Amino acid sequence: MSLEQQQQVIQYVPFTSFVHPSFWHSLTDIKLNVDKLNESTKQIYGRFTYRDDIGTVFEVDGTSFNKVPETEQMYYNVTGTIMNKNTIEDFKNIDKAALLNSIGEIIWPNIKRKTWISNPNSLLSFIILSFADLKKFYYYYWFAFPCPSQPTVYLIDKSQPISTVFSNKQLEELSVGFKSLDIEQKCFFAITKEGESIYVKPMSKILDPNKPTQNAIDIDVVFAFIDPSNGPNPGWPLRLFIAALLDHCPSLSGTDVTIIGIRSSGSGTLNNSNVYTIAIPQNLQKVDSSGWVGWERNDKGNFGPKLANMSASMDPIKLADSSSDLNIKLMKWRLVPDIDVEVMKHTKCLLLGAGTLGCQVARDLLAWGFRHITFIDNGKVSYSNPTRQVLFNHRDCLDGGRKKAEAAAQNLKLILPTVNSKAIVAHIPMPGHPVGESLLEETVTNLKLIIEAIAEHDVIFLLLDTREARWLPTLVAAHHGKIVINAALGFDSYLVMRHGVGLRCMESAVSVNSTYIPGGLLGCYFCNDVTAPGNSLKDRTLDQQCTVTRPGVAAIAGALAVEVLVALLQHPLRVEAPALYNFNGDEDIASELQGVLGPIPHSIRGFLHSYTSVTPTCAKFKQCIACSDVVINKYREKGTEFLLKVFNSGKYLEEVTGLSELQLAAEMTDILTFSDEDQDQE
Amino acid sequence: MDIDTITPEDFLASAKHFIEISDKIHDGWRIYEHKNEIHKSYIKKEAFITFKSQNELCLYKIEYVIFYNLSYGVPSFSFNVWNSPGTLLKLEEIRQMCFIQITKEEFYSVITQQEHPIFHRPYFIMHPCHTAQLLKEFKNKSRNIVVTFLGLISPLLRLNLSLEYGL
Numbered sequence: 061m062s063l064e065q066q067q068q069v070i071q072y073v074p075f076t077s078f079v080h081p082s083f084w085h086s087l088t089d090i091k092l093n094v095d096k097l098n099e100s101t102k103q104i105y106g107r108f109t110y111r112d113d114i115g116t117v118f119e120v121d122g123t124s125f126n127k128v129p130e131t132e133q134m135y136y137n138v139t140g141t142i143m144n145k146n147t148i149e150d151f152k153n154i155d156k157a158a159l160l161n162s163i164g165e166i167i168w169p170n171i172k173r174k175t176w177i178s179n180p181n182s183l184l185s186f187i188i189l190s191f192a193d194l195k196k197f198y199y200y201y202w203f204a205f206p207c208p209s210q211p212t213v214y215l216i217d218k219s220q221p222i223s224t225v226f227s228n229k230q231l232e233e234l235s236v237g238f239k240s241l242d243i244e245q246k247c248f249f250a251i252t253k254e255g256e257s258i259y260v261k262p263m264s265k266i267l268d269p270n271k272p273t274q275n276a277i278d279i280d281v282v283f284a285f286i287d288p289s290n291g292p293n294p295g296w297p298l299r300l301f302i303a304a305l306l307d308h309c310p311s312l313s314g315t316d317v318t319i320i321g322i323r324s325s326g327s328g329t330l331n332n333s334n335v336y337t338i339a340i341p342q343n344l345q346k347v348d349s350s351g352w353v354g355w356e357r358n359d360k361g362n363f364g365p366k367l368a369n370m371s372a373s374m375d376p377i378k379l380a381d382s383s384s385d386l387n388i389k390l391m392k393w394r395l396v397p398d399i400d401v402e403v404m405k406h407t408k409c410l411l412l413g414a415g416t417l418g419c420q421v422a423r424d425l426l427a428w429g430f431r432h433i434t435f436i437d438n439g440k441v442s443y444s445n446p447t448r449q450v451l452f453n454h455r456d457c458l459d460g461g462r463k464k465a466e467a468a469a470q471n472l473k474l475i476l477p478t479v480n481s482k483a484i485v486a487h488i489p490m491p492g493h494p495v496g497e498s499l500l501e502e503t504v505t506n507l508k509l510i511i512e513a514i515a516e517h518d519v520i521f522l523l524l525d526t527r528e529a530r531w532l533p534t535l536v537a538a539h540h541g542k543i544v545i546n547a548a549l550g551f552d553s554y555l556v557m558r559h560g561v562g563l564r565c566m567e568s569a570v571s572v573n574s575t576y577i578p579g580g581l582l583g584c585y586f587c588n589d590v591t592a593p594g595n596s597l598k599d600r601t602l603d604q605q606c607t608v609t610r611p612g613v614a615a616i617a618g619a620l621a622v623e624v625l626v627a628l629l630q631h632p633l634r635v636e637a638p639a640l641y642n643f644n645g646d647e648d649i650a651s652e653l654q655g656v657l658g659p660i661p662h663s664i665r666g667f668l669h670s671y672t673s674v675t676p677t678c679a680k681f682k683q684c685i686a687c688s689d690v691v692i693n694k695y696r697e698k699g700t701e702f703l704l705k706v707f708n709s710g711k712y713l714e715e716v717t718g719l720s721e722l723q724l725a726a727e728m729t730d731i732l733t734f735s736d737e738d739q740d741q742e
Numbered sequence: 743m744d745i746d747t748i749t750p751e752d753f754l755a756s757a758k759h760f761i762e763i764s765d766k767i768h769d770g771w772r773i774y775e776h777k778n779e780i781h782k783s784y785i786k787k788e789a790f791i792t793f794k795s796q797n798e799l800c801l802y803k804i805e806y807v808i809f810y811n812l813s814y815g816v817p818s819f820s821f822n823v824w825n826s827p828g829t830l831l832k833l834e835e836i837r838q839m840c841f842i843q844i845t846k847e848e849f850y851s852v853i854t855q856q857e858h859p860i861f862h863r864p865y866f867i868m869h870p871c872h873t874a875q876l877l878k879e880f881k882n883k884s885r886n887i888v889v890t891f892l893g894l895i896s897p898l899l900r901l902n903l904s905l906e907y908g909l
């Protein structure tokens with residue numbers, strides 16, 4: 061090594077693979093529709109650019125599988141192969157070195173047969189080894205850009221700008237000549253100098269493919285290649301070029317060779333091209349025996365495969381989930397910045413009743429972003445149901461009908477696969493409906509199921525078709541301090557209300573002049589009826605035999621029930637969120653009485669006949685048969701024994717609460733206890 | 743004209759003219775013309791961009807697509823950004839990259855991720871009602887609706903529009 065010039069082993073800048081998302085879409089499509097279980101090796105196209113502002117990026121996209129590659133300015137297409145393996149084991153276990161050598165055994169004969177001189181693009185190739193996990197939309201892949209590991213040559217000094225060897229006029233001639241070259245000749249070519257002019261020539265004009273080797277090239281010539289690198293070192297293609305060149309011209313050993321790396325600016329000029337002066341050692345190692353290299357390093361810098369996790373944009377289930385999520389986020393971003401979108405995702409809702417109301421409520425919960433929904437119902441889907449009960453279809457009615465709770469839970473998944481929906485098939489025991497010896501065991505089992513379900517969920521929706529069926533869940537939910545949303549239907553009227561919680565009656569009496577009642581002190585469905593003012597529409601709503609409702613009533617009540625819940629969840633006090641009391645509608649509502657979505661009423665009573673609704677507020681009733689302290693304490697004390705006593709005789713509740721028999725009797729047949737079942741069910 | 747919308751034919755003609763200029767200045771836009779359904783024609787440009795994430799300079803590719811929005815009768819702007827394995831960046835990641843110089847609230851009210859009407863894959867799409875508003879003001883002065891449209895939105899994006907387009 062001489063003193064005045066520095067020589068270093070040449071460092072080729074390897075390619076970095078860059079995959080367009082459409083590549084995975086095409087690969088998936090081919091795997092599913094063409095290859096299926098066949099493990100085929102396919103010819104594909106990839107491309108790199110010799111633009112000076114991008115770097116050594118090697119790209120594939122959806123068009124890589126086309127018969128004819130798409131052309132793009134300043135890009136060069138390379139033919140390669142993809143080996144898509146059927147299993148991750150095959151992907152891992154394939155001998156990577158042997159695979160590269162086998163590609164080398166195809167390329168090297170091209171060099172030996174001199175076909176590369178007329179088809180220089182045959183020197184370039186690439187491999188993609190892949191495995192597609194189409195359940196998860198994970199794509200494991202590994203690119204290789206095969207090159208012989210030998211010969212080793214040296215770069216003299218640093219590379220120089222092309223202006224050090226060519227004048228402006230010559231650069232112009234280079235640019236024109238390069239443009240007029242056939243596209244496949246552009247990767248490796250020659251530049252000759254005649255006088256002051258330079259000429260661009262394909263390799264076949266300089267090298268003679270009919271000679272096994274060539275010694276003297278008697279004209280003034282430099283070689284050139286399109287250079288993907290934008291740094292001081294040459295790009296990967298030069299490595300193949302040098303191997304081929306030295307095989308054909310062994311006499312270059314011991315000399316210095318000048319090679320131009322063509323680099324184009326965005327506007328197409330070649331002024332940023334680079335000049336490499338390369339020292340070829342005397343004794344070159346043979347290519348044939350040296351083996352092939354070129355596997356790409358992964359992000360950690362190791363030789364290893366990469367992973368494309370495409371699930372977020374390709375998995376239809378994830379897409380559905382994130383798209384429906386986005387709708388709720390948009391509400392936050394655009395309209396209600398303080399809304400908490402996470403609380404809906406995590407709140408567990410228990411729906412007692414999977415009929416008209418249950419179906420409606422479940423759909424609205426989904427729309428609001430709730431993802432945990434459990435149905436309790438004992439009924440089966442009948443032929444009259446699907447037109448009103450929006451989660452069911454005709455098929456659910458066949459063969460005696462599916463269990464409503466199960467059909468509802470499964471059909472909800474058909475709407476949104478990521479929903480966590482469950483079904484509990486259980487009959488809800490009722491006061492005054494005696495449990496015979498034969499049914500005792502089943503009743504106790506059901507009780508356990510229902511009580512556990514209430515304890516495990518955050519919100520209990522009472523969407524049942526009889527008044528009595530609401531008693532047990534009202535008591536148990538009050539005992540656990542759960543949010544209860546109750547909805548009941550009349551022919552053209554509805555009631556939607558929230559309940560207070562247990563053991564709060566005595567804490568503080570509600571003053572008649574108060575402007576609000578704390579949420580925990582609000583009355584339940586049973587307190588309310590006793591204390592409610594006389595009902596002017598009694599005749600219309602009292603008719604319990606007529607179980608048909610105007611179809612819109614369930615949709616309205618179901619929607620309101622969910623909206624009340626969401627408003628409550630968005631209130632910092634949640635179940636304790638106050639309800640306005642003695643509100644005359646004139647004054648402004650104090651901000652502490654409102655949540656993010658506004659003030660939350662205790663109850664909404666609506667009348668379709670007049671298209672009106674009112675929002676009465678009532679405090680807990682001290683002698684309530686469902687939520688009073690005395691009843692809850694009795695339940696805490698005696699548990700199932702107490703419940704069974706109540707089921708066997710409604711009179712027992714009367715004893716416990718001190719209500720007169722008359723009142724109780726009236727209550728049990730009171731208003732708004734409409735079935736949302738259809739006539740054939742009762 | 744006194745209406746605020748343009749026809750698919752207007753859009754295509756403007757797009758073709760735009761591509762002529764792009765070709766001349768090597769700006770990289772390409773046109774994908776749909777012969778049978780003109781409104782499915784679109785223009786597209788891909789470019790590499792680099793961003794520093796966790797102190798490392800990362801290479802991403804961005805794709806800009808301008809297509810015709812059939813229901814609003816205006817050009818629509820959509821884009822995607824992905825990393826080297828082809829994984830798309832999420833909305834929040836894009837916002838954090840300060841790819842768009844806009845406040846958080848405005849960003850979310852302008853850009854949403856949805857299924858692309860032409861590609862049927864997720865893209866970030868600029869809400870067309872904003873476009874309609876913007877174009878309304880410029881419609882009558884515009885020589886090329888695509889140029890006007892890109893001129894209006896390019897300040898929001900890392901999309902440097904050459905003066906050669908005759909802004």
Ligand SMILES: [Zn+2]
Pocket residue numbers: 583584585586587588680681684685686687688
């Ligand atoms: Zn009560």
